[in-house]
Amino acid sequence: MTIYDISKQAGVSIATxxxxxxxxxxxxxxxxxxxxxxxxxxGYTPNAFARGLGLNSMNTIGLLCADSSDLxxxxxxxxxxxxxxxxxxxxxxxxxxxxxANKKSSLSLLLDQRVDSVIxxxxxxxxxxxxxxQYIRDAAKQVPIMLLNADLDCTNVYCTxxxxxxxxxxxxxxxxxxxxxxxxxxxxxxxFSGLKKLSGYRSAYTMRNIPLNKHYQQFxxxxxEDIDGVCSFLNALRQKELKFSAVLASEDMLxxxxxxxxxxxxxxxxxxxxxxxxxxxxxATCCEPELTSVDNHLERLCSELVKTCIGTLNGEEMxxxxxxxxxxxxxxxxxxx
Amino acid sequence: MTIYDISKQAGVSIATxxxxxxxxxxxxxxxxxxxxxxxxxxGYTPNAFARGLGLNSMNTIGLLCADSSDLxxxxxxxxxxxxxxxxxxxxxxxxxxxxxANKKSSLSLLLDQRVDSVIxxxxxxxxxxxxxxQYIRDAAKQVPIMLLNADLDCTNVYCTxxxxxxxxxxxxxxxxxxxxxxxxxxxxxxxFSGLKKLSGYRSAYTMRNIPLNKHYQQFxxxxxEDIDGVCSFLNALRQKELKFSAVLASEDMLxxxxxxxxxxxxxxxxxxxxxxxxxxxxxATCCEPELTSVDNHLERLCSELVKTCIGTLNGEEMxxxxxxxxxxxxxxxxxxx
DNA sequence: TTGTATGCGTTATCAT
DNA sequence: ATGATAACGCATACAA
Numbered sequence: 001m002t003i004y005d006i007s008k009q010a011g012v013s014i015a016t017x018x019x020x021x022x023x024x025x026x027x028x029x030x031x032x033x034x035x036x037x038x039x040x041x042x043g044y045t046p047n048a049f050a051r052g053l054g055l056n057s058m059n060t061i062g063l064l065c066a067d068s069s070d071l072x073x074x075x076x077x078x079x080x081x082x083x084x085x086x087x088x089x090x091x092x093x094x095x096x097x098x099x100x101a102n103k104k105s106s107l108s109l110l111l112d113q114r115v116d117s118v119i120x121x122x123x124x125x126x127x128x129x130x131x132x133x134q135y136i137r138d139a140a141k142q143v144p145i146m147l148l149n150a151d152l153d154c155t156n157v158y159c160t161x162x163x164x165x166x167x168x169x170x171x172x173x174x175x176x177x178x179x180x181x182x183x184x185x186x187x188x189x190x191x192f193s194g195l196k197k198l199s200g201y202r203s204a205y206t207m208r209n210i211p212l213n214k215h216y217q218q219f220x221x222x223x224x225e226d227i228d229g230v231c232s233f234l235n236a237l238r239q240k241e242l243k244f245s246a247v248l249a250s251e252d253m254l255x256x257x258x259x260x261x262x263x264x265x266x267x268x269x270x271x272x273x274x275x276x277x278x279x280x281x282x283x284a285t286c287c288e289p290e291l292t293s294v295d296n297h298l299e300r301l302c303s304e305l306v307k308t309c310i311g312t313l314n315g316e317e318m319x320x321x322x323x324x325x326x327x328x329x330x331x332x333x334x335x336x337x
Numbered sequence: 338m339t340i341y342d343i344s345k346q347a348g349v350s351i352a353t354x355x356x357x358x359x360x361x362x363x364x365x366x367x368x369x370x371x372x373x374x375x376x377x378x379x380g381y382t383p384n385a386f387a388r389g390l391g392l393n394s395m396n397t398i399g400l401l402c403a404d405s406s407d408l409x410x411x412x413x414x415x416x417x418x419x420x421x422x423x424x425x426x427x428x429x430x431x432x433x434x435x436x437x438a439n440k441k442s443s444l445s446l447l448l449d450q451r452v453d454s455v456i457x458x459x460x461x462x463x464x465x466x467x468x469x470x471q472y473i474r475d476a477a478k479q480v481p482i483m484l485l486n487a488d489l490d491c492t493n494v495y496c497t498x499x500x501x502x503x504x505x506x507x508x509x510x511x512x513x514x515x516x517x518x519x520x521x522x523x524x525x526x527x528x529f530s531g532l533k534k535l536s537g538y539r540s541a542y543t544m545r546n547i548p549l550n551k552h553y554q555q556f557x558x559x560x561x562e563d564i565d566g567v568c569s570f571l572n573a574l575r576q577k578e579l580k581f582s583a584v585l586a587s588e589d590m591l592x593x594x595x596x597x598x599x600x601x602x603x604x605x606x607x608x609x610x611x612x613x614x615x616x617x618x619x620x621a622t623c624c625e626p627e628l629t630s631v632d633n634h635l636e637r638l639c640s641e642l643v644k645t646c647i648g649t650l651n652g653e654e655m656x657x658x659x660x661x662x663x664x665x666x667x668x669x670x671x672x673x674x
Numbered sequence: 675t676t677g678t679a680t681g682c683g684t685t686a687t688c689a690t
Numbered sequence: 691a692t693g694a695t696a697a698c699g700c701a702t703a704c705a706a
Binding site: 046048052067071074077078082093109113228285 | 382383384385386387389390393395397400404405406408411412414415418419422427428429430431432443446448449450451562564565590593596597600601619620622623624625
């Protein structure tokens with residue numbers, strides 16, 4: 001069933017059918033009605049490939065993320081896909097894992113597939129080493145690239161971020177201003193966002209003129225789901241006689257491990273140990289006491305990102321950087337006056 | 338940059354370039370080398386739309402799921418996308434939510450986009466009312482449809498499921514055979530899989546000749562993330578003087594709510610209250626004590642599903658139903674001898 | 675082994 | 691307002 005079949009049955013040319021299909025104004029109402037009836041009756045659907053060939057677009061956006069099953073990333077995917085679809089775009093998803101080579105090849109596959117734009121979800125797509133971001137700059141020569149929670153100065157690259165620095169600083173200050181200075185900073189990523197969070201923590205100490213202690217900055221190397229591993233990790237620190245009155249974590253999952261650590265060691269939360277997480281995920285309310293955590297308004301970030309994406313594709317001028325604030329949600333794992 | 342440009346530069350015809358591109362045997366090694374060099378040097382990439390138009394395929398599979406941020410579904414998406422990509426297929430994702438109308442329109446969008454097949458992820462795509470599954474049967478006339486954790490008898494529909502009935506029965510028996518008969522069955526879905534789990538619970542009672550009590554089958558209507566809501570729900574039951582010595586949940590999140598309920602009411606787990614979850618998710622290890630939970634080997638299910646999908650697309654005869662067993666992972670929320 | 679010619683189903687540019 | 695026709699870029703049947 002093609003446009004030719006419809007045109008024959010309607011007794012018009014394919015050009016007219018095409019005009020009807022694309023809502024062109026230049027078509028007599030009567031003709032339009034007749035054509036639409038036949039289309040309806042035949043259940044005809046335009047061939048997306050042919051249309052893609054002509055328009056050089058299939059209204060498809062490439063979504064790149066390290067791991068679609070990650071608590072945070074999966075939510076981002078959900079919001080972004082929803083908003084794209086609402087704007088008439090399809091989403092092709094590709095999960096890259098955390099290795100650079102796979103990120104490169106996945107991106108290149110998406111470009112080969114002729115997507116209209118690529119959205120890179122998660123700060124882990126920006127590497128410390130500038131050279132390692134070259135593949136993104138190259139891609140930006142072909143289609144606009146949108147980054148969520150990452151920053152890259154480059155033409156045709158648009159960044160939508162939350163202010164992780166400020167959020168983490170605020171979280172640290174909450175503790176410091178309660179007189180707690182032995183805060184264990186627990187993190188598991190040195191991505192763009194990971195480093196911003198770390199400096200937020202450090203800056204809080206600087207602001208209050210308190211010396212930093214490197215031993216209080218601990219990097220957890222286990223998997224993103226290994227809550228038990230985090231617990232053991234903290235136990236090991238305890239063995240080494242590292243004393244801390246608070247745990248400030250770069251991700252809820254790490255904070256959940258801290259809750260567990262406290263419970264197993266019969267350390268009371270929050271009176272003896274304060275714990276703060278990040279992302280305000282499902283884990284924050286799963287814990288008991290519930291986690292104080294930073295909510296970075298992911299839904300809003302995603303909808304702004306999609307807005308920028310659609311705008312850019314429509315040829316509008318869009319801001320290359322947008323930064324939004326997060327919000328510290330206070331719950332039972334800290335003392336809140 | 339097209340196949341014509343390459344052909345000119347290489348001094349051959351476009352047919353030869355096409356043959357090189359598609360790895361045809363009938364091309365002289367020297368010619369192949371020369372063409373490949375030019376392709377490499379120009380950075381030429383075939384136009385996917387044109388190729389799609391000719392072959393009537395862009396090697397793309399449609400992924401339908403209710404909610405890509407759901408703990409279980411997001412893992413399924415991860416595994417499926419990974420395996421599809423390994424087989425040279427792209428994945429276009431569409432999240433439908435739980436309303437039938439949206440499921441229908443999303444499926445229809447995917448078909449319009451000319452995907453090679455559609456994978457429907459999650460048992461919530463099969464409705465009780467047979468008429469409401471007609472849209473799937475219709476779609477199956479166009480492309481093969483793969484169902485994960487759902488069952489539908491229909492030509493060109495392939496089902497890959499786990500044996501939820503048996504798993505839930507086993508879980509219930511673990512409790513019953515410890516002398517516990519006042520098991521609260523907590524569920525939040527009446528999907529195909531949800532009903533199978535419920536009958537598994539019931540069948541365990543029948544097997545041991547113990548009468549069932551309807552009050553012990555409680556449906557939670559809150560959101561899939563509302564752990565606190567589950568906790569309140571159980572508190573309300575407690576107010577109504579419903580006594581139970583175990584909670585058997587159709588999903589870890591419900592079990593996590595039960596853990597929280599126990600903690601807040603100072604009920605000891607597992608000595609006073611046994612709790613069993615389902616899906617063996619991150620939440621299972623987040624709880625303290627950790628949840629005994631059913632692991633249904635999702636990764637294996639997904640890889641079988643993709644295998645069936647690829648096989649079908651290659652014209653091979655594939656089994657229309659595949660059922661796999663789950664496994665009860667025993668942890669601290671139950672007594673395990 | 676290689677080249678020529680045609681079809682795939684649209685959209686868009688001309689005419690009329 | 692409508693129709694004829696040329697792209698779009700590839701795969702492939704057929705010829706050589």
